[in-house]
Amino acid sequence: MYQEERLNKIVDYIKQHGRVSIQDICNLFGVSRDTARRDLLRMEEIGQVIRTHGGAILPKQANEVHEYRERLVRESEEKHRIGVFAASLVNDGDFILMDASTTVQFAAEHLTSTNVVVVTNSIDNADVLSKKPAVRTYLLGGELHPQHRFLFGQSTIDKLRDYQVDKLFLGACGITPDGLFYLNEEDGFVKREMIKRAKQIVVLADHTKFGTQMFYRVCGLEAIDLLITDKQPEQAFVEILQQNNVELLIVSEEGMTE
Missing domain, CATH: 3.40.50.1360 (Rossmann fold)
Known part of the structure; x- marks a missing residue:
């Protein structure tokens, strides 16, 4: 699985569960903890998530309420x-x-x-x-x-x-x-x-x-x-x-x- 595809799936997971941990990413995609950390660093760089201790959540702007x-x-x-x-x-x-x-x-x-x-x-x-x-x-x-x-x-x-x-x-x-x-x-x-x-x-x-x-x-x-x-x-x-x-x-x- 390419990183970009994995990042999109991580966003979907957070939307469903409220947050994601590094261990969640390891279990979901069969990757190492170092790879999971790199994924979250990349996602933070492009504004997809806010990193927390041991994981990540969606940024507040993702909580926009439409008309x-x-x-x-x-x-x-x-x-x-x-x-x-x-x-x-x-x-x-x-x-x-x-x-x-x-x-x-x-x-x-x-x-x-x-x-x-x-x-x-x-x-x-x-x-x-x-x-x-x-x-x-x-x-x-x-x-x-x-x-x-x-x-x-x-x-x-x-x-x-x-x-x-x-x-x-x-x-x-x-x-x-x-x-x-x-x-x-x-x-x-x-x-x-x-x-x-x-x-x-x-x-x-x-x-x-x-x-x-x-x-x-x-x-x-x-x-x-x-x-x-x-x-x-x-x-x-x-x-x-x-x-x-x-x-x-x-x-x-x-x-x-x-």
């Missing part, structure tokens, strides 16, 4: 499956909150329960839900973020304080042992208030979000009740989730596993 409509077009089958499964968790008569996330929008699209009340700050979720006669939708007021299509601001937060719901469906830009991370502080303020208003916090996040740390931390892992994803995280992270009493559900092509 909402562009993200919706890009969304994967994995995120679609996560959304479909999340929708199945809604019971008839539930009161729920939905944030402005493309994966959460998939859940909104596949909602089939009846006599459901949904509160959201997403204009796209509100549009999807308006076509479902068995769902009553409350769209929070506030200032509109034109790129990411959510409503935010003090009036949004004030209105949220009037509600108490059964479940919150929450997307994530990044998940680390330190908690949930988002790009926009304004959106983060709203999400933090949403967490206070729900009995059960359900996070919908595909595997690429693991190990990604962004600008604004909304909460620690202890605030989450259920995490739905598409691939098994690294065992060390699974153990951290268990320590924080986070139930992990994995929705893959083969079906759902715990």
Whole structure:
């Protein structure tokens, strides 16, 4: 295997697992530790990674969040499956909150329960839900973020304080042992208030979000009740989730596993 091909595969591995160690590279490609170090040095030179003690992570600029409509077009089958499964968790008569996330929008699209009340700050979720006669939708007021299509601001937060719901469906830009991370502080303020208003916090996040740390931390892992994803995280992270009493559900092509 040529070095260039190996470097691309290392980037793919980091995107899936959050980081890569020198030993990981040795095991994956059957190369020596010296070769693995040279690979990481080369990748750092061309800006593909940031080297850490014994390995590497992706640079922060790799965590760019595209505009909402562009993200919706890009969304994967994995995120679609996560959304479909999340929708199945809604019971008839539930009161729920939905944030402005493309994966959460998939859940909104596949909602089939009846006599459901949904509160959201997403204009796209509100549009999807308006076509479902068995769902009553409350769209929070506030200032509109034109790129990411959510409503935010003090009036949004004030209105949220009037509600108490059964479940919150929450997307994530990044998940680390330190908690949930988002790009926009304004959106983060709203999400933090949403967490206070729900009995059960359900996070919908595909595997690429693991190990990604962004600008604004909304909460620690202890605030989450259920995490739905598409691939098994690294065992060390699974153990951290268990320590924080986070139930992990994995929705893959083969079906759902715990």
